Amino acid sequence: MKGLQGKLLDVDLTLGKTKDLTIPEQNFRKYLGGRGLGARLLFDLLPPRTDPFSPENPLIFLTGPLTGSMVTGSSKFVVVTKSPLTHGWCDSYSSGRISVELKKAGYDGLVIRGKSNHPCYLRIADDGIEIREADWIWGKDSHSTERMLKDIDRNHSAGVSSIGPAGENLCKFACINSDLYRQAGRGGLGAVMGSKRLKAIVVKGTQEIDLHDRKKLIELNRENYQRALKSRVAQARMKYGTPLTLNITHAGGILPTKNFQFSTWDKALEKIDSVGVYKSVKSHKSCLSCFVHCSLVTEVSEGKYKGITLEGPEYETLGMFGSNQLIDDLPSIMQANLLCDQLGMDTVDTGNVIGFMMECFERGLISPNQTEGLEIRFGDPEASLAAIEMIAYRKGVGDILAEGVRTAANYVGNESDRFAMHVKGMGFPAYEPRGSFGTGLSYAVSPRGACHRRAWPPAIEILGGTPPYTVERKAEMIKAMYDENCVLHSLLVCDMPAKFIPMSLDVYSEYFHSVTGESISKNDFLTIAGRIETLIRMFNLREGFTRKDDTLPYRTLFEPLPDGPGKGQSVGEENLNRMIDDYYACRGWDSLGIPTPSTLQTYELSNEELHP
Amino acid sequence: MNLTINALGSEIVLKQEISLEPASSTLKDVLRALQDRYGTTLGRFVKDDLTPTEGSVILVNGRNIESLERFETRIHDGDELTFTVLVAGG
Numbered sequence: 001m002k003g004l005q006g007k008l009l010d011v012d013l014t015l016g017k018t019k020d021l022t023i024p025e026q027n028f029r030k031y032l033g034g035r036g037l038g039a040r041l042l043f044d045l046l047p048p049r050t051d052p053f054s055p056e057n058p059l060i061f062l063t064g065p066l067t068g069s070m071v072t073g074s075s076k077f078v079v080v081t082k083s084p085l086t087h088g089w090c091d092s093y094s095s096g097r098i099s100v101e102l103k104k105a106g107y108d109g110l111v112i113r114g115k116s117n118h119p120c121y122l123r124i125a126d127d128g129i130e131i132r133e134a135d136w137i138w139g140k141d142s143h144s145t146e147r148m149l150k151d152i153d154r155n156h157s158a159g160v161s162s163i164g165p166a167g168e169n170l171c172k173f174a175c176i177n178s179d180l181y182r183q184a185g186r187g188g189l190g191a192v193m194g195s196k197r198l199k200a201i202v203v204k205g206t207q208e209i210d211l212h213d214r215k216k217l218i219e220l221n222r223e224n225y226q227r228a229l230k231s232r233v234a235q236a237r238m239k240y241g242t243p244l245t246l247n248i249t250h251a252g253g254i255l256p257t258k259n260f261q262f263s264t265w266d267k268a269l270e271k272i273d274s275v276g277v278y279k280s281v282k283s284h285k286s287c288l289s290c291f292v293h294c295s296l297v298t299e300v301s302e303g304k305y306k307g308i309t310l311e312g313p314e315y316e317t318l319g320m321f322g323s324n325q326l327i328d329d330l331p332s333i334m335q336a337n338l339l340c341d342q343l344g345m346d347t348v349d350t351g352n353v354i355g356f357m358m359e360c361f362e363r364g365l366i367s368p369n370q371t372e373g374l375e376i377r378f379g380d381p382e383a384s385l386a387a388i389e390m391i392a393y394r395k396g397v398g399d400i401l402a403e404g405v406r407t408a409a410n411y412v413g414n415e416s417d418r419f420a421m422h423v424k425g426m427g428f429p430a431y432e433p434r435g436s437f438g439t440g441l442s443y444a445v446s447p448r449g450a451c452h453r454r455a456w457p458p459a460i461e462i463l464g465g466t467p468p469y470t471v472e473r474k475a476e477m478i479k480a481m482y483d484e485n486c487v488l489h490s491l492l493v494c495d496m497p498a499k500f501i502p503m504s505l506d507v508y509s510e511y512f513h514s515v516t517g518e519s520i521s522k523n524d525f526l527t528i529a530g531r532i533e534t535l536i537r538m539f540n541l542r543e544g545f546t547r548k549d550d551t552l553p554y555r556t557l558f559e560p561l562p563d564g565p566g567k568g569q570s571v572g573e574e575n576l577n578r579m580i581d582d583y584y585a586c587r588g589w590d591s592l593g594i595p596t597p598s599t600l601q602t603y604e605l606s607n608e609e610l611h612p
Numbered sequence: 613m614n615l616t617i618n619a620l621g622s623e624i625v626l627k628q629e630i631s632l633e634p635a636s637s638t639l640k641d642v643l644r645a646l647q648d649r650y651g652t653t654l655g656r657f658v659k660d661d662l663t664p665t666e667g668s669v670i671l672v673n674g675r676n677i678e679s680l681e682r683f684e685t686r687i688h689d690g691d692e693l694t695f696t697v698l699v700a701g702g
Contacts, residue, residue, distance in 0.1 A: 232656075233667045236621055236697045245702030247620050251694045252674045269626050315702030364681025456701050463669050463698050499700030565674030612672065 001025055002212045003065045004516040009107045009129065011122060012572070013196050014055055014114030017592075018129050021111060029518070030604070031300065032182070033064035034492035036532040038080030041111065042089070045538050045592040052084035052188075053170065053195040055115035059101070061161075064492025066287075068103035068209040069515045070217055072224065073494030075099050075288035077109075083187040084195075085172040085349070085404050086425040088540045088549075089447040090187035094490060095287040096178030099605030104205025112196060121149065121200040125158075128522045134199040139165060141342035142177035149202050162200035163190040164344025166392040170194055171402040173349035173427075177341060181311035182287075187448055202393040212517035220511055225291050225505055233500045234292065236555040238284065241296040242315035249319070252462035253564025254435035256324040256428065258378060259355040260421045260555060263432045263564035265323040272322040272330050277313065285311065292497050298334065305331040314349075316452070319430025320351025325358060325384055330380030334387060342394035352427030353405045354387045354418055366416045370578050372396035383539045418554035422543070424449035433556050436461045436565035438474045442580040445478070453489075455481035459499070471575045475582030479507060483529035484538065490532060531538060531603035533589065534595050536604070547593045550580055613637070613689050621656055621668075621695035639672065640683040642693070657695035665673075667698050 001075045010021040019260040023037070031037045045058045060080040067074055077099035083090035083439055114120075116131070119138035123130045137145050140475045142164040146234065148453075160178065167174035167190030174190030175183040193493065203503035211217060234242060247266060249255040253263040270276055277298065299309040312332055315322075321336045340347045357376045361367040365512060368375050374390070374397070376383045390398025400411045405427050409420035421428040425451025434442030438457030443450040455478050461468035487505055488495040491512065491539050497503060505522040511518055542550075551557075552571060584591065588599030600606070613632050616684040619625040634641040643662045647652055656657075662683060663671055670677045671694040677685055687693075 117635060147627055231667065232665075233698045233700070237699070239622060240624075242702040244620065246628070246700050247618070248626070248696065248699045249702075251692075251696075253673055273619070275626065319702075459698070459700055462671075463676060463696070465676055467679045468675075486702070494634060496701055500698070563700070 001028055001516045001518055002210045003066070005103060005106050005108050006029060006106060008109045008111050009124065011110060011112045011131070012114045013112065013116040013120065013198060015130065016116070016131050018131070022539065023108065028065065030528065030534060032487070032490035032528060034078045034490040035437060035486060036490035038062050038078055038315050038530050039535045039539065040426065043535060044281050045111065046309055048542050049544065050082065050597050052082045052087060052192060055113065055196070056191060057082050057202050059189065059192050059196065060109065060280045061112070062109035062492070063099045063103055063301050064490060064534070065509060065516050066491050066493055068100045069211055070221055070289060071493060071515065072221060072292060073287070073290045073497045074492070075290065076492050076494055076598065077102070077240045078489065078492060079176055079184045079189045081189055081192045082543070084170070084191050085188040085379070086449045088424060088449070088543055088545055089536050090189065091448060091489070092184040092189050094176065094178050094184035095182045095494070096119060096159060096161060097157070097288055097571050098161050098178055098201065098203050099492075100288060101159035101203040101205045103209055104207050105203055106185060108208055110201070112198065115195065116197040119199050119606045121202065122179055122198065123153070124203045124205070126202070126204070126206055137199055138168065142182055143342050144178060144339060145200055146177070149200055153202060155204055158202050158204040159571045160200060163193050164342055164392070166344040166402070167194035168192055169392065169394050169396070169402070171345060171391060172404050173259050173346040174344050177344055181341060183341065184348070186348065186451070195384060211515055213514045217514040220507070222292065224276075224501055224507065228497070228501045231501055235498070237294050237500045240274040240278060240290060240296055240578065241320060243296075243313075244274040245315040246273040246318055246460060248458065249431065249451050252435060252458060253561070253566045254432040254439065254458060254462065255414070256430050256432050258326055259359040259419060260428060260432055261359070261562070263435050263566060265541060265562055266325075268323050271328045272318050272333060273320050276330050277318070280334070281350065282309065290497070291328045292501075300331040300334055302329055305335045308334060308338055310334060310338050312536050316430050317347040319352065319357065320348050321384065324351060324355040324430065326379040327381050327384060332385065336381075336385055339385065339388050343388065345392060348429045349404060349427040350388060350391060352421060353391070353401045353408055356405050356408060357387065357401065359419055360412050360416055365412050365416055366546040370397060387502065409572065421555065422450055423552065424507045424549050426450050431458065433552065433571055434561045434569045435564060436468045437471060437571055437575065437579070438468070438477055440552055440556060440576060441474050441602050442478050442481075442584060444552050445580060445583050447540050454485050456499070457481070471579050472608070474579050475586050478583060482533060483526050486529035486532050490528070498607060527528070527603075530587070531605065534589075534599060534603050535605060537547040537587075537589065537593065537595060541594060545578070550593065552576060613642075613687070615687070616692040618692065618694040618696070619653065619657065619696065637686050637688065638683065639677060639685040639687055642687045645685070656697070657682070669696050669698060670694070670697065
């Protein structure tokens with residue numbers, strides 16, 4: 001199959017050795033690449049019930065069949081592992097030059113196993129593959145690390161992925177940073193990398209990638225670029241980036257506010273929304289291999305943080321560090337964003353756990369005596385910034401917060417778990433499910449915990465015509481969204497152009513053929529997605545998850561929303577159970593969420609895989 | 613009738629307070645009154661026949677009119693109308 005290299009680099013950090021791992025072409029046909037191939041590999045390579053920080057837990061970097069081609073949005077990669085935050089399946093996506101460089105170096109990905117006895121980094125280039133000593137960069141932030149590695153190699157076009165101090169200190173929502181401002185953010189992949197004492201990966205490749213029909217591919221890009229130019233949705237997105245989403249979530253009553261107590265926040269408007277962020281924009285930028293420049297490069301022009309510049313902040317950061325903490329000072333949020341990037345932490349879970357602590361302080365459940373004198377209160381950006389550093393370095397209460405919001409609630413006690421906003425240990429991202437019941441279902445059944453990347457229900461429940469506070473047909477809606485994104489995340493292209501140009505799976509079928517020479521129809525893609533999602537379900541079942549883990553926090557289920565369009569709404573246990581029943585049924589899983597024998601047969605998955 | 617108007621597209625207008633005297637309190641009559649006053653701006657979101665332009669959505673108090681009574685939705689004093697392009701993800 002063209003477009004692929006057919007092999008991964010298998011790295012054993014314990015032995016300090018590497019070897020090639022051939023992937024049968026049949027596995028690309030069954031799982032495509034990216035998330036799909038990651039599911040197959042993690043299932044096969046990880047011994048059941050292994051601790052996430054065990055040397056045996058593989059950290060798997062994967063590209064997809066379209067990586068390194070000119071398909072728009074194709075410079076993405078996924079990192080797959082067992083999450084230290086949830087103890088279940090974890091896939092997290094990032095843009096980054098490393099994806100294309102890996103393919104050009106002759107590999108579709110990396111499997112990193114074992115644990116080095118000293119800090120190290122992996123270097124892959126034409127002159128060889130080396131595991132190098134990294135004492136000199138251990139402790140450095142991810143931005144310094146990337147710059148120093150490029151400097152020492154005199155190669156500024158290399159792809160670099162690294163961890164910051166949070167990953168070294170095993171913060172359970174540490175991320176992996178690439179190209180300075182891009183993160184594989186969720187689930188604590190950076191901590192798994194830190195547990196292996198692997199500081200960074202540097203890749204520079206020079207091989208040509210063999211494409212089936214380059215001319216057709218260019219033609220498809222031309223067509224879709226013209227469509228993007230004509231699309232008002234794409235044009236608005238390219239101008240305002242994801243901050244435009246905040247105006248929609250505020251209007252629709254799903255903006256997380258004050259630790260998900262409220263769903264709207266007027267003070268956000270013109271300060272930390274599309275209008276506020278746009279005032280700080282210096283330039284627009286696209287990822288490598290993408291004609292959609294939806295990234296905003298911003299700079300603080302005055303005040304205490306004058307001069308700081310970054311790509312972002314994205315909507316998630318504005319929601320979790322802004323409205324959710326009642327902070328309307330954009331420069332402070334930009335500083336928080338930059339700190340999280342440099343220290344190597346997911347802004348979603350960091351913002352979530354800080355918002356949780358703010359509510360604990362407000363309720364008098366925790367005192368400054370327990371936090372080394374720091375009072376973490378709503379609306380206090382200085383306290384929020386101080387908390388970020390405490391978490392990254394596990395100082396004082398930061399040591400508890402670095403375990404994630406579920407563990408923080410156990411520490412605080414006093415029924416604080418009722419407002420610890422997470423699923424399976426992973427913190428809620430910036431959408432309030434009481435104003436969008438489909439979001440509630442999506443969070444509950446997501447195998448990696450509360451996730452906004454598998455489905456985006458506001459497209460249907462706020463912007464579409466489907467009522468947001470009902471349960472009918474929500475399961476089918478979530479399955480359809482999950483499956484489409486599963487295909488995109490396995491081909492490993494950014495799902496954003498697909499949504500806002502838009503480009504259907506039929507378009508990606510054409511792209512797939514132009515790159516690989518293989519024909520896979522939209523329906524075939526969706527069958528593959530069903531197989532992948534079922535295999536991931538089987539992985540989590542094997543790791544001890546049950547239906548009871550597919551749930552939502554007390555606040556979401558039982559506390560009525562006090563404001564916004566959804567005022568008076570809560571999801572309710574009965575509603576959630578009905579949506580989950582429906583979801584399992586349309587997946588071909590039984591009432592406990594276990595795939596039925598006929599479903600396994602449909603997807604050509606072995607029954608033994610469920611009960612090894 | 614006093615209304616709050618938001619427009620989210622290539623240009624953004626937030627929380628604009630306006631007073632209108634539509635022929636009735638239905639959305640269709642409110643839209644007609646708005647068209648008379650803000651024809652060009654509104655034209656990006658609403659066609660002459662009052663249906664949304666491609667990629668546009670009308671929200672009344674945060675709810676898509678398709679999940680309400682569409683153009684027969686009753687508009688009340690103090691309501692908020694949001695005209696927006698579709699947005700995906702964040």
